[in-house]
Amino acid sequence: MASLIDLNLYPDPPNTATIATGYATTAATLITPKIEPKLEPLDQPLDVPPQPYLASIPIPNPNPNPTFTLIPQHPTLVPDSNLFGAHPEVDQNNVYSEFHRISELFRTAFAKNMDKYDDIQASDPDSQAIVSVPAENQLSPVVVSSRRKYPARSSELVRVTNLGIQDERMELCVVGMHGQAQAGIDYLTSSQSSNGEPIATSVIVSGGYEDDEDAGDVIVYTGHGGQDKNSRQVVHQKLEGGNLAMERSMHYGxxxxxxxxxxxxxxxxGKVYVYDGLYKIVEAWFDVGKSGFGVFKFKLVRMENQSEMGSATLKFAENLRTRPLEVRPVGYVSFDISMNKEKAPVFLFNDIDGNHEPMYYDYLVTTVSPPFVYHLGGKAGGCNCVSGCSHDCFCAKKNGGEFAYDSNGLLVRGKPLIFECGPHCRCPPSCQNRVSQNGLRNRFEVFRSRETGWGVRSLDLIQAGSFICEYTGVVLTREQAQLFTMNGDSLVYPNRFGERWAEWGDLSQIFSDYVRPSYPSVPPLDFAMDVSRMRNLACYMSHSSCPNVLVQLVLYDHSNFAFPHLMLFAMENIPPLRELSLDYGASDEWMGKLSICN
Known part of the structure; x- marks a missing residue:
């Protein structure tokens, strides 16, 4: 499956008005893009069948009161008979658009029993397009039979504002940022628009056409069609499909x-897709391309008052990994606070003040537990898998008959406890069931933040379900923790972390018979961790009630259920330079007030 997944990135919004085209306001320290799975929607070659793809974009938004405004049947737009004339003036306060009704598409995509929607589809003559509908073009209701399991895309094109967190995530998850599997132009067809004219909704700019010109805020975009399987222009393009939709979108502004x-x-x-905002089509013309064939060209200009383009942020992070001092000559305190203990360097950056506190601690790669932890729990039994573990081996049975990770080392579904293969197993280090014990995969940066004191961000793209690092410290019993608290030391209490692992792979909203994993089970975590002298980068992650990192309990070097390792995994696709956050939970009776190093 990994080979079919591409990632999408989108920026945070420029203002409080939130649109379903991809913006969201967050409380994050940085305004950075977000990434979601999606397959490359290249233009369809003339002799290659379309390929399946994944287009799912969850977006957080703090506004709890969604407002949906259907576009009037008769907006103040004047049709222009000039095919390539300048677009008419439009109301700039009404520039954000989106399509598809949330409720209908959600029912379509996630209803358990789809058979009841199988036989009929009705075209609604009252569905409202973003442009006016001539009376002669209005249709009567028609009922048609179909073998498809899913109804066609909605014929409504609406503008959506003020979406709440759940509403916007649901809508964008169902709709997707780009609905075409191969074509670079996504649009509503004439049959899906009640006025009988196609309307473009999104375009992919990926260098697939030799006549494209990309200057960031201004793009000369080549229409689609006329290419062979080697992406060479071999015939003239026609004013149809997506090309016609682009011209009509320009016409109506x-x-x-x-x-x-x-x-x-x-x-x-090996490829990502980055959402870079809203653009207006200001000009369209037919020209002779570099290959000698006629192509349609469209000039796109980025609209004002939007956040920085996501692609610019991604490229900035890429430059930081290879030549940090050229990109940011001031602010770096250390290029590896782990002192080569980690497999990847951990940067320390502070351009706010002279605080170099993280340099004063011993970097701890893995948690230090008392000797009795290894004796009371007994030795961890091992499997006899020489070439790699299978689903019927000893370690798989300890995990309830299935491994928690896929072949790429991604966490598939959170569990109360995961047993990884340990030192007594005969399987190799590359075994599918050895993930968190292998250390860092990505390059991280501990940075000074005005909002959270210290924070952690990655210089790499982190795929959802990926292992990040262990939350390390020195394990203390309840009695020891009480003494250390009196002494004023910094303690972390594992049983206070929110059970975010239960959300990872939770299908209860889709399948009513979904059962939350309960095996293997663990007793309450009755210990604390001292991070006052020894710690790692995890200690600098900030608290959030909506975190992007979860804590997963893991055992691999002993069998004492009461003292598992605290392993951190990504809850979503995390773009470079996005701050990482954890849910530290709430205090209990004996632990008192939360005390973390920040």
């Missing part, structure tokens, strides 16, 4: 989403 695709080493397939 409707903005389009722009998504850039380019190669990226940190993604699952």
């Amino acid at each position: 409707i903005e389009v989403r722009v998504i850039r695709g380019f190669r990226y080493e940190g993604s699952a397939s």
Whole structure:
């Protein structure tokens, strides 16, 4: 599956008005893009069948009161008979657009029993397009039979504002940023628009056409069609499909989403797609391309008052990994606070003040537990898998008959406890069931923040379900913890972490018979960790009630259920330079007030 996954990145919003085209306001320290799985939607070659893809974009938004405004049947737009004339003036306060009704598409995508929607589809003559509908073009209701399991895309094009967290995530998860599997232009067809004219909604800019010109805020975009399987222009393009939709969007002054695709080493397939905001189509013309064939060209200009383009942020982080001092000559305190203890360097950056506190602690790669932890729990039994573990081996049975990780080392579903293969197993270090014990995979940066004191961000793209690091410290019993608290030392209490692992792989909203994993089970974690002298980068992660990192309990070097390792995994696709956050939970009776190093 990893080879079919590409990642999307989108920035945070420029203001409080939130649109379903990809913006969201967050409380994060940095305004940075977000990434979600999606397959490359290249233009369809003339002799290659379309390929399946994944287009799912969850976006957080703090506004709890969604407002949906259907576009009037008769907006103040005047049709222009000039095919390539300038677009008419439009109301700039009404520039954000989106399509698909949330409720209908959610029912379509996630209803348990789809058979009841199988036989009929009705075209609604009252569905409201973003442009006016001539009376002669209005249709009567028609009922048609179909073998498809899913109804066609909605014919409504609406503008959506003020979406709450759950509403916006649900809508964008169902709709997707780009609905075409192969074509670079996504649009509502004439049959899906009640006025009978196609409307473009998004475009992919990935260098697939030799006549494209990309200057960031201004793009000369080549229409689609006319290419062979080697991406060479071999015939003239026609004013149809997506090309006609682009011209009609220019005609009516409707903005389009722009998504850039380019190669990226940190993604699952080697390429990422970055949402770069809304653009207006201001000009369209027919020209002779570099290959000598006629192509349609569209000039796109980025709309004002938007956040920095996500692609710019991604490229900035890429430059930081290779030549940090050229990109940021001031602010670096250390290029590796782990002192080569980690497999990847951990940067320390502070351009705010002279605080160098993280340099004063011993870096601890893995948690230090008392000797009795290894004796009371007994030795961890091992499997006899020489070439790699299978689903019927000893370690798989300890995990309830299935491994928690896929073949790429991604956490598939959170569990109360995960047993990884340990020192007594005969399987190799590359075994599918050895993930968190292998240390860092990504390059991280501990940085000074005005909002959270200290924070942690990655210089790499982190795929959802990926292992990040262990939350390390020196294990203390209840009695020891009480003494250390009196002494004023910094303690972390593992049983206070929120059970976010239960959310990872939770299908209860889709399948009513979903059962939350309960095996293997663990007793309450009756210990604390001292981080006052020894710690690692995890100690600098900030608290959040909506975190992007979860704590997963793991055992691999002993069998004492009461003292598992605290392993951290990504709850979502985390783009470079996005601050990492944990849910530290709430205090209990004997532990008192939360005390963390920040």
